[in-house]
Amino acid sequence: MTDLPLTATPAKPRAPRMPALVLASAIWLSLMIGVMLAAQLLMPWDFEATDLLGRMKPPFPLAGYDPAHPLGTDQLGRDLLSRLLVATQTSIALALLGTVLGAVLGTAAGFLAAHRGGWVDEAISALVDFQAAMPWFIVAMAVLAFLGNAMWVFLLLMGLYGWERYTRITRGLVLTAREQGYARAVHALGAPPRWIYARHILPNILGPLIVQITINFPETILFETSLSFIGLGIRPPLTSLGQLLGDGRDYMINAWWLAVMPGVVIFLSTLAMSMLGDHLRSRLDPSLED
Amino acid sequence: MMLQFLATKTIRAALTMWLVITFVFIVLRISGDPTDILLPDDASDAVRNFYRAKWGLDRPLWDQYLSYWSALLTGDFGISLRNNLPAWDMVMDRAPKTLLLGGTALGFSLAIGLPLGILAAWWRGSSLDRAVMTTAVFGFSMPNFFLGILLILTFSLHLRWLPSSGSETAAHLILPAFTLGTAFAAQLARFTRSAMIDVLTKPYMTTAKSKGASEARRVFAHAVPNASVPIATILGLKVGELIGGAVVTETVFAWPGLGRLLVHAVAVRDLAVVQAILILIAATMVATNLLVDLYYGWADPRVRVGRTKGARA
Numbered sequence: 001m002t003d004l005p006l007t008a009t010p011a012k013p014r015a016p017r018m019p020a021l022v023l024a025s026a027i028w029l030s031l032m033i034g035v036m037l038a039a040q041l042l043m044p045w046d047f048e049a050t051d052l053l054g055r056m057k058p059p060f061p062l063a064g065y066d067p068a069h070p071l072g073t074d075q076l077g078r079d080l081l082s083r084l085l086v087a088t089q090t091s092i093a094l095a096l097l098g099t100v101l102g103a104v105l106g107t108a109a110g111f112l113a114a115h116r117g118g119w120v121d122e123a124i125s126a127l128v129d130f131q132a133a134m135p136w137f138i139v140a141m142a143v144l145a146f147l148g149n150a151m152w153v154f155l156l157l158m159g160l161y162g163w164e165r166y167t168r169i170t171r172g173l174v175l176t177a178r179e180q181g182y183a184r185a186v187h188a189l190g191a192p193p194r195w196i197y198a199r200h201i202l203p204n205i206l207g208p209l210i211v212q213i214t215i216n217f218p219e220t221i222l223f224e225t226s227l228s229f230i231g232l233g234i235r236p237p238l239t240s241l242g243q244l245l246g247d248g249r250d251y252m253i254n255a256w257w258l259a260v261m262p263g264v265v266i267f268l269s270t271l272a273m274s275m276l277g278d279h280l281r282s283r284l285d286p287s288l289e290d
Numbered sequence: 291m292m293l294q295f296l297a298t299k300t301i302r303a304a305l306t307m308w309l310v311i312t313f314v315f316i317v318l319r320i321s322g323d324p325t326d327i328l329l330p331d332d333a334s335d336a337v338r339n340f341y342r343a344k345w346g347l348d349r350p351l352w353d354q355y356l357s358y359w360s361a362l363l364t365g366d367f368g369i370s371l372r373n374n375l376p377a378w379d380m381v382m383d384r385a386p387k388t389l390l391l392g393g394t395a396l397g398f399s400l401a402i403g404l405p406l407g408i409l410a411a412w413w414r415g416s417s418l419d420r421a422v423m424t425t426a427v428f429g430f431s432m433p434n435f436f437l438g439i440l441l442i443l444t445f446s447l448h449l450r451w452l453p454s455s456g457s458e459t460a461a462h463l464i465l466p467a468f469t470l471g472t473a474f475a476a477q478l479a480r481f482t483r484s485a486m487i488d489v490l491t492k493p494y495m496t497t498a499k500s501k502g503a504s505e506a507r508r509v510f511a512h513a514v515p516n517a518s519v520p521i522a523t524i525l526g527l528k529v530g531e532l533i534g535g536a537v538v539t540e541t542v543f544a545w546p547g548l549g550r551l552l553v554h555a556v557a558v559r560d561l562a563v564v565q566a567i568l569i570l571i572a573a574t575m576v577a578t579n580l581l582v583d584l585y586y587g588w589a590d591p592r593v594r595v596g597r598t599k600g601a602r603a
Contacts, residue, residue: 260440270433
């Protein structure tokens with residue numbers, strides 16, 4: 001290595017690929033989190049209140065709209081904006097919970113497999129292969145048929161969706177990290193394995209895990225909304241974006257907005273998360289990017 | 291070496307099937323007493339015990355497990371509790387429709403995703419690359435049920451060009467196949483691009499270039515065959531997503547395939563039909579991945595070389 005001139009400018013951080021789109025994505029997702037936390041405060045109407053005289057009112061710019069219902073009303077005269085807010089709250093909260101559950105479970109399993117090795121490792125790897133080999137959507141449908149549709153079953157299915165990918169990533173990274181200088185140094189200093197994993201290795205492998213979360217989150221939204229759409233997930237009186245869309249499908253000829261509005265919310269949310277994830281990935285791991 | 295490779299893969303496939311079927315058996319057993327579901331609520335204990343004995347539910351678990359297997363091996367998947375037809379016949383009746391839809395969608399996504407991914411990788415950083423990658427993010431973020439509904443609104447209700455439900459003619463196939471294939475094509479384009487980029491940076495690509503190989507030769511004789519191995523692997527894994535997508539797409543377009551049968555069977559808890567479909571799908575997945583492994587063994591000289599030593603890769 002030759003002497004570097006002192007005036008050398010440090011390497012510039014990579015310019016974001018789509019700054020405007022990434023910013024818009026971040027704003028949209030913050031909005032969704034806001035709705036998740038405070039839907040009840042934002043709702044102009046009770047989401048279950050029916051009004052049989054004001055059924056299927058169109059949304060704002062269309063002729064015949066009702067200023068009291070800016071997004072229109074459904075086949076029972078319920079305010080679509082209020083229903084959308086509650087549905088968004090349910091869908092986002094479930095997706096968030098499912099993603100976190102999967103991430104924690106999968107990462108823990110990965111650590112366990114790497115730490116214990118032997119038959120534990122073999123058993124976890126066999127489970128990972130099994131999970132990857134079966135389409136989880138179909139397994140979820142079958143389990144809902146066998147065990148019935150209870151909320152905890154549904155949540156468990158969402159949490160188990162995609163756990164194996166965290167396990168794969170964590171196991172591989174931990175095995176590599178353990179052989180690296182810093183982990184061996186702390187080990188030589190007498191730190192117990194748990195301390196090394198939690199305080200030294202986990203922060204070092206967090207990047208790929210976060211990227212995986214950004215991939216898993218939109219997929220979990222699609223998983224929940226798809227199941228609810230075909231009538232096997234969230235069911236009335238509860239509501240989710242998929243259930244709203246599935247409901248609105250029956251009125252496409254007279255009231256297209258009932259199906260389109262929830263669809264737009266789902267699409268924008270998954271899109272925003274994927275955009276943000278792509279951006280994050282190129283920042284966290286430049287080697288993956290062009 | 292090739293034989294050993296094949297043997298390992300086949301044993302693995304058989305093991306996975308065994309796991310799936312055992313899983314189905316266990317879940318069926320813990321899902322509760324079938325007499326609760328099948329018999330009327332006011333059935334007397336004598337009647338319940340009669341049926342328990344008739345269905346073998348009073349025998350030890352291992353005995354039930356063995357007779358479960360022997361039934362499956364003779365093609366007996368139980369009787370649909372809704373219309374008293376053998377579950378397997380109902381499934382086989384619907385399977386061709388789903389194969390048609392899934393096959394068309396797969397063909398469509400291969401035809402779109404592979405070339406676009408290859409082009410994007412070759413002209414990496416170009417505006418074409420950016421356009422393809424941005425469109426791909428939109429493509430796989432789009433829930434297929436929403437895409438289907440937008441297509442019905444546009445092409446069936448507004449323009450009145452294409453039918454929105456049923457499966458009678460070729461025109462009926464267009465919207466569902468497009469709906470099912472779009473997200474898959476988008477994922478495929480992205481994955482193909484990254485697999486190609488991975489290959490393009492390998493030293494042998496530089497060697498090929500320095501030998502004076504033409505651009506077309508470098509892409510199609512060097513890069514594509516090498517990138518095809520990871521692409522085939524991911525295809526095998528993603529077929530499951532295609533099957534899940536088919537369930538939703540069939541629901542949107544009232545396509546009379548396995549997906550709608552499954553949704554209906556789950557809704558009314560027709561367990562014989564659910565288990566028959568589940569086992570059929572598992573077999574499909576296992577067979578697909580076995581095919582991918584075979585392709586892998588055939589395409590990768592490191593696996594193949596044991597048999598044809600010294601042969602040119």
